[in-house]
Amino acid sequence: MNKGELVDSVAAKANITKKQADEVISAFLEIVTEAVANGEKVIPILYEDAPN
Template identity: 50%
Template sequence: MNKQELVDAVAAATGASKAATGEAIDAFIEVVTDTVTSGETVQLIGFGSFSTGARAARVGRNPATGAEMQIAAAKTVKFSAGKAFKDAVNR
C-alpha cells in the first residue's frame, strides 16, 4: 500500500474527504518525524512505538574490490510493533 492508497482507505473508513485525510496523514508524518528527530519516542499503545537508535562505527568491505573501508557511526530509526498489532498480524 502506498501513501495515496492509504489516504483513500482512511477517507473511505472515516467518511472524511480525501483532501482532509491527506492533510491529516501528512501532519501525522511530520509530527512523528520532528519528535523522533529531537530524540523523543512516539508511542501509540496497541500499535507500536517509533524511536531512535545508534549504530556504532565499524569496518566494512567494498564488495567490488574487497578493500576494507571505515563505515561511520549513524543514528537509526526503530519501530517496535505493539502487542495488539503483533496479535492481529499473527491471527
C-alpha cells in the same frame, strides 16, 4: 501500502474527503518526524491494549 492508498482508506473509513485525509496524514507524519528528529521515542500503537 503507500501514502496514496492510506489516504484512500482513511477517507473511506472516516467518511471524509481524500484531501482531508491527506491533510491529517501529512500532519501526523510531520509530528512523528519532528519527534524522532528531537530524539523522542515514538511507539506505534497498533492495538488498543498494547503496552505503553
